[in-house]
Amino acid sequence: MTTLAHRTPAPPTQAALLKAHTKAQVLEQLRIPVAVISSTVFPTLALLFFVIPQETVTSNPITALTAIAQLALFGVMSSFLFNYGIGIAEERANPWNSYLRTLPAGPVPPTIARALTAMMFAFFALIPVLILGGLMTSAPEAFTNGDLSWGRIPLSVVVWLFCGLPFLALGLFIGYLCTSKVAIAVTQVVFFPMAFAGGMMLPPIMFPDWLNTFSLFLPSRAARDIAVQVLSGQGMHASSILCLVAWTVVLGALALWANRRDQGRRFR
Amino acid sequence: MKVPALIAVPTAQRTTAVLASVTNATKSFGNTTALSGINLDIHSGEALGLLGPNGAGKSTLISLLTGLRRADSGSVELFGRSPLDPKARLQLGTTPQATSVPQTLKLRETVDFVASHYPDPVPTAELLADFGLSDMAEKQCGALSGGQQRRLLVALALVGRPRLVVLDEPTTGLDVDARETLWQRLEEYRRRGGTLLITSHYLEEIQALASRVVVIDRGTVIADGSVDEIRSHVAISKVSFKTQLPASFFESFPQAVSAATSAKGITTVVTQDADATVRQLVRENIEFSGLEVHVASLEEAFLALTRHSSQAATETAKDPA
Numbered sequence: 001m002t003t004l005a006h007r008t009p010a011p012p013t014q015a016a017l018l019k020a021h022t023k024a025q026v027l028e029q030l031r032i033p034v035a036v037i038s039s040t041v042f043p044t045l046a047l048l049f050f051v052i053p054q055e056t057v058t059s060n061p062i063t064a065l066t067a068i069a070q071l072a073l074f075g076v077m078s079s080f081l082f083n084y085g086i087g088i089a090e091e092r093a094n095p096w097n098s099y100l101r102t103l104p105a106g107p108v109p110p111t112i113a114r115a116l117t118a119m120m121f122a123f124f125a126l127i128p129v130l131i132l133g134g135l136m137t138s139a140p141e142a143f144t145n146g147d148l149s150w151g152r153i154p155l156s157v158v159v160w161l162f163c164g165l166p167f168l169a170l171g172l173f174i175g176y177l178c179t180s181k182v183a184i185a186v187t188q189v190v191f192f193p194m195a196f197a198g199g200m201m202l203p204p205i206m207f208p209d210w211l212n213t214f215s216l217f218l219p220s221r222a223a224r225d226i227a228v229q230v231l232s233g234q235g236m237h238a239s240s241i242l243c244l245v246a247w248t249v250v251l252g253a254l255a256l257w258a259n260r261r262d263q264g265r266r267f268r
Numbered sequence: 269m270k271v272p273a274l275i276a277v278p279t280a281q282r283t284t285a286v287l288a289s290v291t292n293a294t295k296s297f298g299n300t301t302a303l304s305g306i307n308l309d310i311h312s313g314e315a316l317g318l319l320g321p322n323g324a325g326k327s328t329l330i331s332l333l334t335g336l337r338r339a340d341s342g343s344v345e346l347f348g349r350s351p352l353d354p355k356a357r358l359q360l361g362t363t364p365q366a367t368s369v370p371q372t373l374k375l376r377e378t379v380d381f382v383a384s385h386y387p388d389p390v391p392t393a394e395l396l397a398d399f400g401l402s403d404m405a406e407k408q409c410g411a412l413s414g415g416q417q418r419r420l421l422v423a424l425a426l427v428g429r430p431r432l433v434v435l436d437e438p439t440t441g442l443d444v445d446a447r448e449t450l451w452q453r454l455e456e457y458r459r460r461g462g463t464l465l466i467t468s469h470y471l472e473e474i475q476a477l478a479s480r481v482v483v484i485d486r487g488t489v490i491a492d493g494s495v496d497e498i499r500s501h502v503a504i505s506k507v508s509f510k511t512q513l514p515a516s517f518f519e520s521f522p523q524a525v526s527a528a529t530s531a532k533g534i535t536t537v538v539t540q541d542a543d544a545t546v547r548q549l550v551r552e553n554i555e556f557s558g559l560e561v562h563v564a565s566l567e568e569a570f571l572a573l574t575r576h577s578s579q580a581a582t583e584t585a586k587d588p589a
Contacts, residue, residue, distance in 0.1 A: 009387040009388050010387060011355070011358055011387045012384060012385060012386070012387065016384060017384065017385065019384075020380075020381055020384035020385070021381075023381070024370075024373065024377070024381045027372070027373060027377060028370060028372050031372035031373075031408070032372060095364050095368035096364050096368040096369065096370055098336055098364070099362065099363070099364030099368065099424075101335065101336055102334040102335060102357060102360065102362040103354075103357065103382065103385045104354045104355065104356075104357040104358045104360075104385050104386070104428075105354055105385055106354045
């Protein structure tokens, strides 16, 4: 009876389980460099091709900061939705994932580990955006002339990552409901209109009134406004935080419901 | 369609603690009934083999016991709790299905990761050495051969020093050597007092590992007994010959399970005792020719056991090639 449990030490804590799941997920991601690189350079390329060539945007520190914040959030949102949210649909079909569900861990450690992993890789994607924005636009002037505090930059990165959470929840919700092929299609249909109406491609100042009003109810708009505000000091509406929190709660609850409903795919 | 229980072994003699129990559990997927009121107790120290044709409900039963699914009705208990409660699974070890290892994780990382779920895991190096995988510790799991992957999967089931190990077809697709090695590991686990629940298509595997066999079909238990008891029921033969007499005449033979005549005029009697059947043919002075005796394959024996109903006669009406 030497190797069977005859003494009963305490089972691992939730924190230990969270650490183990995060480590495993980060390692798995890192070993597929193509996935890491493509999601990391995407927002940077968008900045390079769509913002830098526009002299009117880059010459004004505030419009430059707005553009940088919009694109940063666009990157966070797409990465959370596509890579980490609906990735769950693919995993559900994988027997290894069924095996993980027989281990003595509830759904909380793997889910939070997923969010942490997503935030970590999104963080890597934000760094080159900030560097490029700092080098190739007039954005730094807003800080060097004393209008804005330098502390806004690290704070922005943290806020951007948290602003992405409702989209992670939305991705999980779709991923738990659909098979992976359907999930990708559904997410694309949801993503682009939401990104556009949320003012991530065109600033909302160019919207007609009706679109602007509609836009204010969207999570993407709320997230965009908060993201721009925290970096540039303007752009937020009174309703933005309330709207984003409400969406996070609703989408989080839907994701949780979908997780409960999900019993894996049928097997004999 | 209800199949009558063929063998009912009183469970009173099993006095050890019940580690897991399934009571009146049902589970359906849409219109398909996977389990229809199944009952099963797993006692400490036993090695329980679960046999059944494809679609009999084996995997569904296991998914209830390991907390993957919730029963539609009835109750499922694992160490006195619902298997859906992670605490219930602290003393449970399972294996993933074939070739589903995380491709990009290294062996050592994979074992460490699974080990981190348990209070007192076997040290990773020790476990890998036990399973002859030490050399591969720094390789990514995707680089393992099929046999090595299987060994890793069974090793994962044992890393948490479980009191109950559930293995769903652990050696499917393995060569004989690899299978023997795995069987040895599981024997060792048993010797140290471990409890085993194993499913297989292969009677041989069940024979090698199990002390008790439960046969399920159409979502219920149709036989439950020791390996020998079940084997004696599935150890059947086919006696075939040409004769003028109708097949129904032979159904009255004492050991016969069924009898049928094929289109080519060959009568086949499925019997539990081929010797007795042949003796009776001779004793009754029945005219026959071209006598052949075949040991029925496990599959045929299985069909006889699981379809012990009116259709059995027509099912076995095939040429004894």
